[in-house]
Amino acid sequence: MTTSRRHFLMLSAGMGSALVLARAAYAEAGNTLNEADPKAQALGYREDASKVDKAKFPSYAAGQTCGTCSLFQGKATDAYGGCTLFGDKQVAARGWCSSYTNM
Known part of the structure; x- marks a missing residue:
């Protein structure tokens, strides 16, 4: 043939x-980061930033999400993207952790 x-x-x-x-x-x-992951728990990662415990994490401010963090490696339109803190795991763009930075 x-x-x-x-x-x-x-x-x-x-x-x-x-x-x-x-x-x-x-x-x-x-390959998404699970909130039960030990590193995620240590940094207070939440897949939905609106569910952050504001008493436990007083540094959280409304509007802070992984998608607007300088450590986020995805595009603005991505639902999930890489993060320099979590290696090959994908974080939710609408998520948040205590290492949020917007520099």
């Missing part, structure tokens, strides 16, 4: 698209 160049290119494009989608799904689901 011979494969034409056109058939090969179509298969390559299909496989490339599948890999891109799989990578995005992995970043969204499998």
Whole structure:
């Protein structure tokens, strides 16, 4: 069986698209930081900044989220992105931790 160049290119494009989608799904689901993680607990990480215990973390101010933190490595439109504090784990853009900085 011979494969034409056109058939090969179509298969390559299909496989490339599948890999891109799989990578995005992995970043969204499998690699997110869990609030139960010991490092997350030590820094008071919350996936939703509106649920921060303001008595325990008086440095929290309304409007502070991971998405506006200078340590956040995602784009402004990303729901999750990297953080220099948590290695390969993805943090929620709407989240917060006590290391928030906006410098």
